[in-house]
Each structure stands twice: as structure tokens, then as C-alpha cells.
Amino acid sequence: MKTKKNAGKLAQLLTLKEGFVRSSDGTKIFYKSIGKGMPIILCNGMGVSTFFWKYFESHFKHDFKVITWDYRGHGRSSLPSKKNNVSVDFLVEDCLAVCKKLRVKKALFIGHSLGTQVALEFYHQHPEYVRGLVSCFGSVGRPMDFFYNSPLSKYIFEIITTLSLRFPKQSQYISRLLINNPFWYQLGGMLKMINTGLANKADAQEYIEHIMSLDSEFFTKLTRRVQAHSAESVLKNINVPTLIIGGEDDTFTPVWLSKKMHQVIPDSELFILRKGTHIGLVEQPDLLNLRIEKFILENFKTYKPRKRAVSDSNARPTGSKPVALSS
Numbered sequence: 001m002k003t004k005k006n007a008g009k010l011a012q013l014l015t016l017k018e019g020f021v022r023s024s025d026g027t028k029i030f031y032k033s034i035g036k037g038m039p040i041i042l043c044n045g046m047g048v049s050t051f052f053w054k055y056f057e058s059h060f061k062h063d064f065k066v067i068t069w070d071y072r073g074h075g076r077s078s079l080p081s082k083k084n085n086v087s088v089d090f091l092v093e094d095c096l097a098v099c100k101k102l103r104v105k106k107a108l109f110i111g112h113s114l115g116t117q118v119a120l121e122f123y124h125q126h127p128e129y130v131r132g133l134v135s136c137f138g139s140v141g142r143p144m145d146f147f148y149n150s151p152l153s154k155y156i157f158e159i160i161t162t163l164s165l166r167f168p169k170q171s172q173y174i175s176r177l178l179i180n181n182p183f184w185y186q187l188g189g190m191l192k193m194i195n196t197g198l199a200n201k202a203d204a205q206e207y208i209e210h211i212m213s214l215d216s217e218f219f220t221k222l223t224r225r226v227q228a229h230s231a232e233s234v235l236k237n238i239n240v241p242t243l244i245i246g247g248e249d250d251t252f253t254p255v256w257l258s259k260k261m262h263q264v265i266p267d268s269e270l271f272i273l274r275k276g277t278h279i280g281l282v283e284q285p286d287l288l289n290l291r292i293e294k295f296i297l298e299n300f301k302t303y304k305p306r307k308r309a310v311s312d313s314n315a316r317p318t319g320s321k322p323v324a325l326s327s
Helices: 002-015 050-060 088-101 114-125 153-166 168-179 184-190 201-213 216-228 232-237 255-264 285-299
Strands: 017-022 028-034 039-043 065-069 107-112 130-136 242-247 269-273
Touching: 017 088, 028 050, 028 088, 039 050, 039 088, 039 114, 050 065, 050 107, 050 201, 050 285, 065 088, 088 114, 107 114, 114 130, 114 232, 130 285, 153 168, 153 216, 168 201, 168 216, 184 201, 232 255, 242 255, 242 285, 255 269, 269 285
Parallel strands: 039 065, 039 107, 107 130, 130 242, 242 269
Antiparallel strands: 017 028, 028 065
């Protein structure tokens, strides 16, 4: 039994590839690929690195080629040499460079939050690469228009980011005080940014540490470009299998945005995660993995899931509780 387990680990190591590729403007983009089979390309949320997909990767790497990559200025990818080379279009160029480096001909694209905009824009520009789409807690564009369902959110965002660019040092100092305070986890729960009854604090802490490591000027410029972007015109023309996942308690991208996307995209599927917030990927990974696996099984007939032992399945974070599936 131990020999088989070690053999499995060795097989995975043999499929592991990671490194850097130059994007169209020369920016170094980090990528990682593990497993073999149908490629799945994962597109991160804003301010997040590849660690947010660790439960997904653990579940799917045995049957698929799971590809993660860092946006420019995030994680192990470098900042662009030209400060204005920050936009969804540039993120699409980065993703295309990763596809070419790994010789991906066609893949399932899964996006979380901002990753939904990136995946939709990628489909718009390079549909020949896309076998299917999955949106996780994302919007089609202009995300700050809907933050907390407030009509004031876009104006507050405009004021804050304008001041941030004008007074970068002061802005970074204030941001650190607000984010890196002793009660950030409890505050996140009160504001429904995190479901503290389901999330593992260590996962949320990893996100906080990563976002605090980003270049503040770059991050502010990127958020403004993301806010100016919309892929809404793409939706009605999507002709690949599409699954839309929304969170019942998502305050960043309210659940009605997922329902609206579902109404517009032809033959799309909708799944609402009960008690799910914007970080449902790490709050209820088991449920999401099962729903995505069901979507793959029903839409891509070449996929035959292997039998998993209980110890081989994606482990739920310590301290989290199971929640019933909601369709």
C-alpha cells in the first residue's frame, strides 16, 4: 500500500512543471502545471496568488492538467517595466503566454472574482483555446458598481483610488492600519467578507499577507482598470459549456449578478453556494469541487473520474463545517 502511495507521488512529480514565461511586453509571468489530462487553467482573484486554488488543485490534479499562474505584479510574477501596462487585456496576454509555453490547445477556464473577467475577455479574444468556462463569485465587469449593493460604492472607490495615487505613502500606511489590525478576522466576519464559521483563518491570513506585499501604486492602477472593464457584450455569444457559481452571502459580487449572468449566457448552469461569501473557494472547497466535477462529467464525455480513497480526497480546512448543497 505504501509502495503504491509513493509511486503515485512520484508520478505527480513527473508531471510537475513550473517556471517563468515572458508576456507580450516582456513581463515575467510565473506558472505551475501539475497532472495530465484535459487542461484546466485557473485565473485568480484580485490581489490573490495561486495559493487560493490549493484545495482545487489537490482534488483535480490526479485526473487533469491543473495550471495555475500569477498575474503580473502578484505572487512570483514581476511588475511590468512600463507602469501603465496594467489592464485586463494585459492579463489576457499573460495567460496566452502561459498557454503557449505549456502547449495548451484547448482548456477549461475557471475564474475566481477578477478571474471571471479575465476568462471572459480571454474567450472574447481567443475562443479557439476555450473548451468551457466556470465563473466563481465573479462579475462581468465594473465590480465596484455593485459592492455591498450600494449605489455609492463606485463613487467611494473613485475617491479612495484617486487619493491613493496622489498620496501613495500615506495611503499605504492607512491601508496597513486598517487591514493588518488584531481584529481583522472578526471584522471580516461582521462585514460578511468572510464566513468565520467555515473559513480557515490561516487561508484568510495568507491572503492578507499577500495583498500587503503588493506594490500599492500598481495595485491601485490595476483596480481602476478592472473597474473600467466590462465583458458583458461577450455573454450572449458564448457557445461553450458554462457553469456560474455564486455565493449566497457574497458582498463583493452580490448573488444576483451570477443569476443575471446565467440568464444571458445560452444554456449555462447556475449553482448558488449556501452561506458562501466571496472566498467560498476556501470556505467550502469540497462542495465546490464536487459541483465542478459534476459539470465536467456531464459536459466533457472523455473524462472518467478515478476512484478516490477517503484520505485522497480534498480535505476540508480544520474548523470548518459542511453545508448542504444548493442548486
